[in-house]
Amino acid sequence: MRSNTPSLAPGFTLFPSLKPPHTTLFFHQIFVLILTFLAYASFHASRKPPSIVKSVLGPTFQTDSTSNDTGWAPFNGPEGTHRLGELDLAFLTSYAIGMYFAGHVGDRIDLRLFLVFGMMGSGILTIIFGFGYWFDVHLLGYFIGVQVICGVFQSIGWPCVVSVVGNWFGKEKRGLIMGVWTSHTSVGNIIGSVVASGVLEFGWGWSFLVPGILIIVVGILVFCFLVVSPDDLGFEMMSSGREIEMSGGEENVANLEKVESEEAGLLENKDSDSLAAIGFLEAWRLPGVAPFSFCLFFSKLVAYTFLYWLPFYIRHTAVAGVHLSHKTAGILSTIFDIGGVLGGVLAGFISDVIDARAVTSVTFLLLSIPALILYRIYGSVSMVTNIGLMFLSGLLVNGPYSLITTAVAADLGTQDLIKGNSRALATVTAIIDGTGSVGAALGPLLAGYISTRGWNSVFLMLIFAIFFASIFLVRVAKTEIGRMVSEGKELGSSVTAS
Numbered sequence: 001m002r003s004n005t006p007s008l009a010p011g012f013t014l015f016p017s018l019k020p021p022h023t024t025l026f027f028h029q030i031f032v033l034i035l036t037f038l039a040y041a042s043f044h045a046s047r048k049p050p051s052i053v054k055s056v057l058g059p060t061f062q063t064d065s066t067s068n069d070t071g072w073a074p075f076n077g078p079e080g081t082h083r084l085g086e087l088d089l090a091f092l093t094s095y096a097i098g099m100y101f102a103g104h105v106g107d108r109i110d111l112r113l114f115l116v117f118g119m120m121g122s123g124i125l126t127i128i129f130g131f132g133y134w135f136d137v138h139l140l141g142y143f144i145g146v147q148v149i150c151g152v153f154q155s156i157g158w159p160c161v162v163s164v165v166g167n168w169f170g171k172e173k174r175g176l177i178m179g180v181w182t183s184h185t186s187v188g189n190i191i192g193s194v195v196a197s198g199v200l201e202f203g204w205g206w207s208f209l210v211p212g213i214l215i216i217v218v219g220i221l222v223f224c225f226l227v228v229s230p231d232d233l234g235f236e237m238m239s240s241g242r243e244i245e246m247s248g249g250e251e252n253v254a255n256l257e258k259v260e261s262e263e264a265g266l267l268e269n270k271d272s273d274s275l276a277a278i279g280f281l282e283a284w285r286l287p288g289v290a291p292f293s294f295c296l297f298f299s300k301l302v303a304y305t306f307l308y309w310l311p312f313y314i315r316h317t318a319v320a321g322v323h324l325s326h327k328t329a330g331i332l333s334t335i336f337d338i339g340g341v342l343g344g345v346l347a348g349f350i351s352d353v354i355d356a357r358a359v360t361s362v363t364f365l366l367l368s369i370p371a372l373i374l375y376r377i378y379g380s381v382s383m384v385t386n387i388g389l390m391f392l393s394g395l396l397v398n399g400p401y402s403l404i405t406t407a408v409a410a411d412l413g414t415q416d417l418i419k420g421n422s423r424a425l426a427t428v429t430a431i432i433d434g435t436g437s438v439g440a441a442l443g444p445l446l447a448g449y450i451s452t453r454g455w456n457s458v459f460l461m462l463i464f465a466i467f468f469a470s471i472f473l474v475r476v477a478k479t480e481i482g483r484m485v486s487e488g489k490e491l492g493s494s495v496t497a498s
Contacts, residue, residue, distance in 0.1 A: 179348020
């Protein structure tokens with residue numbers, strides 16, 4: 001067991017019936033999935049308000065003759081979309097930089113406390129941004145500063161939740177499990193969009209206040225009940241895939257002690273650093289980390305451009321000749337995330353079936369190019385075509401994004417080359433998602449500047465980004481295809497011989 005085992009969450013002291021032998025390993029695996037799902041969904045819900053209020057804060061295009069909005073200084077001037085893009089850049093740049101450090105720190109301290117720290121800070125900063133409405137703040141520096149600090153707190157979330165889930169689940173069916181679990185991103189976006197849009201009519205400050213309170217409440221639940229590792233409850237996850245479950249009886253305790261003593265001799269023969277956190281540069285050199293990281297750079301560029309600008313785009317693009325209200329545009333944008341939920345699950349399932357993460361990712365990416373073209377050309381024809389094509393785009397864009405940030409990151413962080421060093425998982429996860437977050441920071445900024453030249457230019461940028469994302473995985477995909485062909489031949493030969 002780990003020598004630096006963190007203290008058990010206080011909720012288990014208040015409710016001792018949650019401990020073994022009253023509960024099983026399977027119960028706690030599901031419990032951890034639900035709790036981390038809620039945690040990261042609340043992170044994303046608190047990120048959504050800036051995209052919902054963009055159409056209220058920013059300038060009103062002349063094509064929208066139905067709008068009486070005056071915007072909110074300093075975002076309502078001729079270069080208002082530039083300022084809004086810079087606001088996104090401030091948050092996402094600090095988020096990307098913080099991600100690298102968060103993974104490094106997360107491998108070394110109590111993940112439960114670190115995650116709660118990030119959630120509380122994110123909630124408080126989200127609320128402080130909303131205070132700008134009630135205190136009539138019009139200083140760009142205020143909003144930029146709040147977003148920079150908030151981005152640092154938000155960066156703590158992802159390495160923590162992925163590491164915790166990685167501790168509780170083995171590699172078998174990891175793509176499907178994480179495909180379902182990673183829908184928290186889209187679910188969080190949906191919740192944030194609905195909540196922020198629902199209270200927007202009372203003033204844009206409420207769109208930040210309510211999601212900020214939500215993540216704080218969920219953070220309290222995480223503090224009380226999250227268990228970082230099976231070891232902390234007496235469940236020993238064996239490297240061979242077997243689990244030893246403590247029931248509290250003397251016989252089982254003795255058996256566990258026997259297994260531990262046997263494994264202790266094996267552990268002594270390993271390098272003394274076998275359970276130490278992996279180095280940053282060493283993690284970069286692991287096979288597959290670099291290509292998937294750069295693929296995610298372009299994938300998140302596309303996904304986050306939609307995340308931050310889709311409600312604004314819908315608001316200022318007539319559907320069937322009618323401009324939608326701020327509230328309707330915000331709620332309608334959730335269709336993209338609903339498609340993303342199915343896309344993440346589908347990509348995870350397919351990658352498990354064919355055992356090829358890169359092939360699955362490239363296929364989704366290439367199919368998303370015609371989907372985006374169709375959405376841009378025909379999305380304004382009617383509400384039905386808008387919803388259908390937005391759903392399809394969300395499915396294809398978010399599929400590989402979800403797969404790479406979860407199952408791929410967990411696979412690469414627990415591969416055989418690092419000899420079972422599970423503590424490398426947070427570092428590898430942070431590298432992959434941190435690199436992706438640099439693209440996420442660049443996409444919304446470019447959209448803010450390029451949109452002044454027309455939305456066709458924005459969609460062209462997104463298509464090029466998807467193409468480059470595919471290019472980075474071509475070599476890995478070829479390796480996977482070669483392995484599948486080789487395994488197919490071996491299977492055919494064995495059948496013939498028998």
